[in-house]
Every structure is written in C-alpha cells, then in structure tokens.
Amino acid sequence: MKTITVLPGDGIGPEVTASAVRVLRSIMKHSQQDVQFVEKKIGGAAIDTYGTPLPQETIDQCQSSDAILLGAVGGPKWNAQSMNIRPEQGLLGIRKAMGLFANLRPVEAYQALIDSSPLKRTFVENVDFVIVRELTGGLYFGTPSERRGANNEQVVDTLAYSRTEIQRVVEKAFQLAMKRRKKLTSIDKANVLESSRMWREVVNQLAKHYPEVTVNHQLVDSAAMQLITNPGQFDVLVTENMFGDILSDEASVITGSLGMMPSASLRSDKVGLYEPVHGSAPDIAGQGKANPLATILSAALLLRYSLDMDQEASKIETAVREVLNQGYHTGDLQIDHQDDKIVNTTEITDLVI
Amino acid sequence: MKTITVLPGDGIGPEVTASAVRVLRSIMKHSQQDVQFVEKKIGGAAIDTYGTPLPQETIDQCQSSDAILLGAVGGPKWNAQSMNIRPEQGLLGIRKAMGLFANLRPVEAYQALIDSSPLKRTFVENVDFVIVRELTGGLYFGTPSERRGANNEQVVDTLAYSRTEIQRVVEKAFQLAMKRRKKLTSIDKANVLESSRMWREVVNQLAKHYPEVTVNHQLVDSAAMQLITNPGQFDVLVTENMFGDILSDEASVITGSLGMMPSASLRSDKVGLYEPVHGSAPDIAGQGKANPLATILSAALLLRYSLDMDQEASKIETAVREVLNQGYHTGDLQIDHQDDKIVNTTEITDLVI
Ligand SMILES: CC(C)[C@H](C(=O)O)[C@@H](O)C(=O)O
Ligand SMILES: CC(C)[C@H](C(=O)O)[C@@H](O)C(=O)O
Numbered sequence: 001m002k003t004i005t006v007l008p009g010d011g012i013g014p015e016v017t018a019s020a021v022r023v024l025r026s027i028m029k030h031s032q033q034d035v036q037f038v039e040k041k042i043g044g045a046a047i048d049t050y051g052t053p054l055p056q057e058t059i060d061q062c063q064s065s066d067a068i069l070l071g072a073v074g075g076p077k078w079n080a081q082s083m084n085i086r087p088e089q090g091l092l093g094i095r096k097a098m099g100l101f102a103n104l105r106p107v108e109a110y111q112a113l114i115d116s117s118p119l120k121r122t123f124v125e126n127v128d129f130v131i132v133r134e135l136t137g138g139l140y141f142g143t144p145s146e147r148r149g150a151n152n153e154q155v156v157d158t159l160a161y162s163r164t165e166i167q168r169v170v171e172k173a174f175q176l177a178m179k180r181r182k183k184l185t186s187i188d189k190a191n192v193l194e195s196s197r198m199w200r201e202v203v204n205q206l207a208k209h210y211p212e213v214t215v216n217h218q219l220v221d222s223a224a225m226q227l228i229t230n231p232g233q234f235d236v237l238v239t240e241n242m243f244g245d246i247l248s249d250e251a252s253v254i255t256g257s258l259g260m261m262p263s264a265s266l267r268s269d270k271v272g273l274y275e276p277v278h279g280s281a282p283d284i285a286g287q288g289k290a291n292p293l294a295t296i297l298s299a300a301l302l303l304r305y306s307l308d309m310d311q312e313a314s315k316i317e318t319a320v321r322e323v324l325n326q327g328y329h330t331g332d333l334q335i336d337h338q339d340d341k342i343v344n345t346t347e348i349t350d351l352v353i
Numbered sequence: 354m355k356t357i358t359v360l361p362g363d364g365i366g367p368e369v370t371a372s373a374v375r376v377l378r379s380i381m382k383h384s385q386q387d388v389q390f391v392e393k394k395i396g397g398a399a400i401d402t403y404g405t406p407l408p409q410e411t412i413d414q415c416q417s418s419d420a421i422l423l424g425a426v427g428g429p430k431w432n433a434q435s436m437n438i439r440p441e442q443g444l445l446g447i448r449k450a451m452g453l454f455a456n457l458r459p460v461e462a463y464q465a466l467i468d469s470s471p472l473k474r475t476f477v478e479n480v481d482f483v484i485v486r487e488l489t490g491g492l493y494f495g496t497p498s499e500r501r502g503a504n505n506e507q508v509v510d511t512l513a514y515s516r517t518e519i520q521r522v523v524e525k526a527f528q529l530a531m532k533r534r535k536k537l538t539s540i541d542k543a544n545v546l547e548s549s550r551m552w553r554e555v556v557n558q559l560a561k562h563y564p565e566v567t568v569n570h571q572l573v574d575s576a577a578m579q580l581i582t583n584p585g586q587f588d589v590l591v592t593e594n595m596f597g598d599i600l601s602d603e604a605s606v607i608t609g610s611l612g613m614m615p616s617a618s619l620r621s622d623k624v625g626l627y628e629p630v631h632g633s634a635p636d637i638a639g640q641g642k643a644n645p646l647a648t649i650l651s652a653a654l655l656l657r658y659s660l661d662m663d664q665e666a667s668k669i670e671t672a673v674r675e676v677l678n679q680g681y682h683t684g685d686l687q688i689d690h691q692d693d694k695i696v697n698t699t700e701i702t703d704l705v706i
Contacts, residue, residue: 088544118476118581139512145547149515155551157512159492164506189595191441194498198508221602228471228581228606242542246599249574253581 001034002307005065007058007094010044010078010087011280012290013071019292019349020069020299026353027303027312035307038065042094043073043087043280053090059097067306068094068273069299072280096136100265100273101165102172103133103244104301107231107251110260112324116333117256119228124255129234130180131251132173133244135265137165138195140241161195161240166202168268173238174210182213183235187223187243199240220247227251252277259291259332260320262298264305272306274298288344291330293320296352316352323351354387355660358418360411360447363397363431363440364633365643366424372645372702373422373652379706380656380665388660391418395447396426396440396633406443412450420659421447421626422652425633449489453618453626454518455525456486457654458601460584462608465677469686470609472581477608482587483533484604485526486597488618490518491548493594514548514593519555521621526591527563536588537568540576540596552593573600580604605630612685613673615650617658625659627651641697644683646673649705669705676704 006021008014021037028035040058047053053073062068073087094100109117109127117124142158170186177184186203188196200217207215218226220243226233227247231254239247252258261277276294284290297320304313323329327340328351343351359374361367374390381388393411400406406426415421426440447453462470462480470477495511523539530537539556541549553570560568571579573596579586580600584607592600605611614630629647637643650673657666676682680693681704696704 086544092545118472120471120473123471140545142509147547147551153516155514155516155548156495157546157548159510159512160507162502162507189598191439192445192493193510194500195508195510198500221598224577224599224603225606225611228603243599245542245574246577246596250577250581250603253578258578 001036002066003064004035004037004302005062005068006037006039007042007068007070008039008045009042009071009073009280010075011072011282011285013073013280015286015288015290015345016276016292016295017069017071019345020295022349023296023316023352024299024303027315031309031312033307033309042070042090044075044078046090047078047085047087051085053085053087054093054097059094062094062098066271067302068098069295069302070273070275071295072276072278074280075282077282092140094273095265096141098271098273099136099267101134101136102169102266103135104176104264104266105131105133105248105251105261105277107131107255107261109255110257110321110324112327112329113255113257113260113333115256117254119254123228123231126232127255129231130176130236131244131248132169132176132236132238133248134165134169134239134241137161138241159193159195159242161198163198163202166199167206170202170206170238172266173236174206174213177213177236178210181235184213184215185223185234185237186215186217187220187237187239187247188217189220189243190217191219195240203238223247224250227254248277257333259330260293260297262294262301264298264301266305270306270308272302274302288346289331290345291332292345292349296320296349319352323348354389355419356417357388357390357655358415358421359390359392360395360421360423361392361398362395362424362426362633363428364425364635364638366426366633368639368641368643368698369629369645369648370422370424372698373648375702376649376669376705377652377656380669384662384665386660386662395423395443397428397431399443400431400434400438400440404438406438406440407446407450412447415447415451419624420655421451422648422655423626423628424648425629425631427633428635430635445493447626448618449494451624451626452489452620454487454489455522455619456488456597457529457617457619458484458486458604458614458630460484460604460608460614463610463613463674463677465680465682466608466610466613466686468609470607472607476581476584479585480608482584483529483589484597484601485522485529485589485591486601487518487522487592487594489594490514491594512546512548512595514551516551516555519552520559523555523559523591525619526589527559527566530566530589531563534588535566537566538576538587538590539568539570540573540590540592540600541570542573542596543570544572548593556591576600577603580607601630610686612644612683613646613650615647615654617651617654619658623659623661625655627655641699642684643698644685645698645702649673649702672705676701
C-alpha cells in the first residue's frame with residue numbers, strides 16, 4: 001500500500017488536486033498497486049485553521065508518505081500577514097523539512113498550444129528541456145539573513161552551499177541527461193560569485209563520470225537571453241536555487257502553456273513532491289474554470305518518479321496531448337483556432353480519464 | 354572644456370567606440386561645447402599591457418573626466434586567466450571605483466527591427482521602458498565571498514545593502530519615472546529575502562514624495578515572465594544588482610535589437626559611464642562588420658546625462674532611427690525585408706553622421 005498525501009492549499013488548489021486525484025484513482029484501477037490518499041492543510045488554508053502555514057501534523061503526514069501532491073498556496077487574503085506567517089512559508093518549509101533538493105521542471109512545446117506562445121512558432125516548435133533547480137540551499141536558506149548595524153540600516157542575505165549540496169543536485173541532472181539527449185547546460189555566475197566557481201568545479205568533476213554527456217557552462221545573464229532566442233538548444237539545465245526560480249519562471253512562458261507545466265521536487269530516495277508551476281489564481285477559484293492539466297501532469301510525474309509506474313505516467317501524458325489535439329481546452333489557454341471547444345475543470349478531467 | 358575618457362576595451366570595442374567618437378565630434382562642431390577625448394586601456398587590452406584589467410592610470414583618468422565611453426571587454430584569449438585577473442574585473446572595478454550606482458538600460462522597439470524579434474509583433478510593438486539596475490552593491494560586492502569550513506567544502510557569497518544604497522538608486526528611478534510615463538515597477542523577492550523586504554520598505558517610503566508616480570511591486574520570478582508575456586506594461590523598472598543583471602539581459606532580446614541597446618551608469622553628480630549592452634564579439638573583431646549603433650546611442654545618453662545636451666542627444670537618436678527606416682543596417686540584425694541594404698561599420702556611421 002502506497003500513501004499519497006494531498007495538500008490542496010489555496011485558491012484553485014483544491015479544484016486542480018481533486019482533478020488529479022480522480023485521474024490517479026482511475027488509472028490505479030487497472031494496476032496492481034494499492035494507493036491511499038490522505039489530505040492535509042498547507043499555506044493560507046493552514047493559517048486559517050492552525051495559525052501556521054505548515055502545521056506539524058502536515059509535516060508528519062508528509063514524512064510517512066511515498067509522495068505528495070500539492071495544489072498551490074497563497075492569495076490576497078493573507079497578503080497583510082507578517083512575512084513570517086505567509087502561505088509561501090508552508091511551501092518553503094515542506095521542501096526543506098522533506099529535504100527535496102532537486103526541483104525538476106519539464107518545458108515542452110505542445111503542438112496544439114504553440115500558437116498561444118508570445119514567441120514566434122519557429123522559436124518554440126522543438127522546445128523540449130528540463131530545468132533542474134537546486135531547492136533547499138542558496139539565498140533561500142542561508143544565514144545570516146537579517147538587519148544589522150546602527151539602527152538596523154544594513155541588511156544581508158547569504159548565498160550558502162556546501163560542496164555536497166551542489167554535488168547531489170548536479171548528479172541528479174547528469175542522471176536525467178543520460179536518460180534524455182545527453183546534453184547538460186550548467187548555469188552560474190562564475191565571473192562574479194565564489195559559490196558559482198565551486199558550482200562549476202563540481203560540474204566539471206562529475207562530468208568525468210559521465211563522458212557521454214556533453215556539458216557546457218552558461219552565465220545566468222546569457223542564459224536568460226538564450227532561453228528566448230534559442231530555447232531549442234537545451235536538453236537539461238541545472239542551476240542554483242534563486243537562478244532556477246527566475247529562469248524556470250521565464251522558461252514557463254515561452255511555450256505558451258503555463259497552465260500546463262508540472263514540476264517534481266525530489267531527493268535521493270523515491271519520495272517526491274509534485275505540483276503545478278502556476279499559482280493559486282484566487283480570482284477564478286471555486287468557479288470550475290481552473291485548468292487542471294498542470295496538476296494532472298504533475299500526478300504523471302509522481303507515478304514515474306515515486307511509484308515506478310512509468311507506463312501509467314506516459315498514458316496520462318498521452319491522454320492530455322490527445323485531448324488538446326482534439327481541440328479541447330480550458331479558457332485560460334489563449335488559443336484561437338476555429339473549432340476549439342472551451343470546457344471546464346470537470347469536463348477536461350473527464351476527457352483525460 | 355569637457356573631458357571624455359574613451360575605454361575601447363577588447364574585440365569590437367575599438368571599432369564601435371571609434372564610430373561613436375566620430376559621431377560625437379561631428380555633432381560637437383555645431384555646438385558651443387569644447388570636448389577633448391582621452392583614450393585608456395581596460396579589460397583584456399589592459400591585461401596585455403599592464404598585467405591588470407584596470408590599471409591605476411585608467412582609474413585616475415576616469416576620475417578626472419566628465420564622462421566615460423566604454424566599448425566592451427573580454428574574449429577567449431583571456432578565458433584561461435585566473436578569475437581574479439579577468440577582463441570583466443576591469444568593468445566591475447571601474448563601476449565601483451567611480452561609484453556608479455545606477456545602471457540605466459532603455460529598451461525600446463524600433464519599428465524597422467520589430468520583425469527580427471523572437472516575439473510576435475503584437476507583444477513588442479509598444480515596448481518602451483527603462484531598467485534601472487543597482488550597480489555597486491548586492492551579491493557583486495558583499496563580503497564574505499569565500500570558501501570556508503573543513504577542507505574549504507563550504508562556500509558563501511553575501512547579498513549586502515545599506516538603506517542609503519537602496520535609497521539613492523530608487524530615488525533615481527523615481528526621478529526618471531517623473532520624466533516619463535510616471536509608472537514605477539520595483540522588482541524584488543520579498544517573500545524570501547530580508548534585503549528585498551528592506552528594498553520594498555524604501556520604495557514605499559519614497560513613493561510618498563512622488564505621489565504622481567504609480568508604484569507597483571513585482572516578484573523577480575513573476576517579472577521574468579511578465580517581461581515576455583506583457584512587456585508593454587512597463588515604464589521604469591528598478592531592482593537590485595543581480596536581479597537587474599539577469600532581467601536586463603532577458604529584456605535586451607525581446608525587441609530583436611540587442612545590437613542597438615545602449616546603457617548609462619550614473620551616480621549623483623553628472624559623471625557617468627556609457628557602454629553598449631552587447632559584448633566584445635571577438636569572432637567578428639577587426640573585420641569592419643560590427644554594429645556601432647548601440648555605442649552611438651550610448652554616446653547620445655552621454656550627451657543627455659553628463660553634458661546637458663539633450664537636443665544633440667535627440668538628434669543622434671533620430672538619425673539612427675532614420676537610417677534604419679531607410680533600410681540600412683549591419684549584418685547582425687536579422688531582418689529580412691526586401692530592399693534592405695547591409696552596410697559595414699564605417700558606412701552606417703557615415704549615414705548617421
Ligand atoms: C512562492 C515562492 C517562495 C516560490 C519560490 O521562490 O521558490 C515559488 O516562486 C516557486 O518557484 O515555487
Ligand atoms: C561582465 C559582467 C561581470 C557584467 C555584470 O554582471 O555586471 C555584465 O554581465 C553586465 O551586465 O554588464
């Protein structure tokens with residue numbers, strides 16, 4: 001019996017996770033694998049009930065699970081909160097508590113959606129890469145992170161890594177590259193940061209163990225350009241936490257399919273957390289309009305990485321592609337084909353199932 | 354008599370600065386203002402002669418100048434250098450030595466170039482904004498920046514600011530917004546970084562002195578998306594050093610005119626350093642192919658900000674636009690209009706003059 005903890009979170013989180021759970025239940029019927037789903041609160045929903053975005057109960061449940069499926073956190077309701085009891089702290093906290101150091105974000109062109117990209121078709125057509133973002137180190141968790149000096153008029157944050165932290169995430173990226181087109185782009189700012197110079201050393205050292213992988217280094221500013229001018233060049237990208245935050249959000253819009261983008265946050269065993277890249281979209285919450293496909297595709301990654309059910313994962317991915325190719329999509333995708341059929345959250349979930 | 358120090362640097366630097374100096378000399382003939390040009394070495398060229406990318410002689414000369422015009426630094430020849438005697442150190446060093454804390458990068462659609470953008474025409478047509486990047490603080494200069502711990506297996510960089518450092522650059526951005534469409538977007542990562550929370554406080558405090566300016570805050574990851582999905586929304590953006598490095602390079606490709614983008618690095622008096630956004634393009638150096646327009650437009654900014662010659666600056670900008678509208682451009686701009694005339698560095702400079 002496998003346990004999947006579901007953290008619906010806020011806004012459209014409950015709707016999109018409900019859809020993904022329906023898809024998972026349906027595909028599980030045809031498999032040998034027994035799965036139970038346990039729901040817990042995180043983010044704003046947890047603040048409302050427990051006064052904290054990440055209750056101990058939620059951490060405990062996650063820690064005894066095989067995988068976690070998360071919706072989204074945050075919303076205007078909690079914006080007035082002090083910066084330390086905000087919904088996002090739940091997200092950062094669970095990543096850290098679970099030690100999920102590698103965030104994978106596949107960026108892939110969907111034929112049916114290419115015309116909704118801000119980029120011209122020729123730039124997007126062959127895009128198929130994965131960003132591997134370090135998720136539990138760097139500026140996000142380094143100390144000191146504080147005001148100091150006379151009248152607290154100075155402020156510092158700390159970008160801290162250990163060699164081991166860099167090694168384990170770069171290793172993941174190499175392993176992923178080996179399963180794909182064997183091309184790794186490591187992104188850093190080695191002309192300025194000491195941490196980037198260590199990062200580059202680690203990549204070059206590990207490269208010796210993966211002679212089949214073509215490795216190159218790009219500076220983060222240059223990568224921010226190349227993601228737009230030549231996104232087709234990339235296979236696997238690996239970078240530290242903050243650079244990864246910025247570049248993966250940039251990358252998420254180039255294929256015109258932000259509502260479609262899944263993510264997986266992994267560690268060295270099979271346990272992982274899976275969530276859509278999009279936010280909690282409080283403006284459309286509860287209206288049945290939300291696009292559940294990113295969460296459904298996250299559920300596919302969950303099957304692949306945490307439950308060793310690669311075939312079932314591919315089935316879901318094929319079903320999603322098929323539904324789009326038939327012209328069905330939710331209202332958020334700005335496609336403009338004749339004959340397109342706009343459907344709601346439940347309908348598109350039914351179609352995928 | 355005003356003194357302009359010219360730092361040609363490496364690669365195509367000497368060619369593009371020569372073009373810009375020719376344009377400046379020609380426009381000066383019709384003005385009351387006497388100007389002398391003094392040339393000094395920086396970057397790889399300085400390493401070759403003095404063994405350091407920023408000789409004291411260059412610093413001294415810059416410090417007694419009214420403005421500095423820089424070409425570009427770097428090239429494969431110096432890539433093997435240790436990270437501390439690299440060409441880029443010259444650039445970082447002169448910014449710091451001169452206290453040039455505000456880097457301005459205008460991003461503007463040129464009608465003649467819109468079709469060379471990777472983005473669809475409708476996304477780019479009305480783009481007209483300026484990024485104000487903090488240039489002498491943050492992760493670039495914070496200490497400690499070092500290896501530490503047993504066997505040096507830990508590494509830290511430090512993102513440090515004082516409130517005063519934040520205030521002066523944000524103030525510049527407000528002043529600029531007042532001269533433009535009165536819209537300021539401040540970019541930070543306030544949900545994670547203490548320095549960003551101070552940044553946001555400073556922006557909100559200064560906003561009270563500029564009641565006419567509409568201020569909003571965007572998170573850096575979200576801004577990385579919005580620059581692509583809706584670049585037309587921006588007027589003035591202001592952000593810290595590293596975020597500015599990444600976002601301004603990202604922004605530089607959306608209008609399809611990277612070879613056209615000037616920059617100004619300013620402080621509180623009128624002294625400034627002006628340079629094209631593009632690099633030293635060693636592959637085409639010395640062949641007369643370089644596009645000098647970004648440097649010529651940087652020279653226009655020099656006239657505007659350092660020499661109070663706004664009219665002359667506008668004349669240069671109009672001339673550049675006119676030359677492009679007539680279908681002339683260098684080979685780097687990927688335009689594909691019938692009747693376009695590809696010209697070389699000297700020819701396009703002649704046309705502007
Ligand atoms: C909500 C925020 C703290 C988070 C991050 O910066 O990691 C988000 O942007 C993400 O990428 O998952
Ligand atoms: C060369 C490099 C150190 C520099 C920077 O990061 O500031 C460059 O990218 C720039 O933006 O001018």
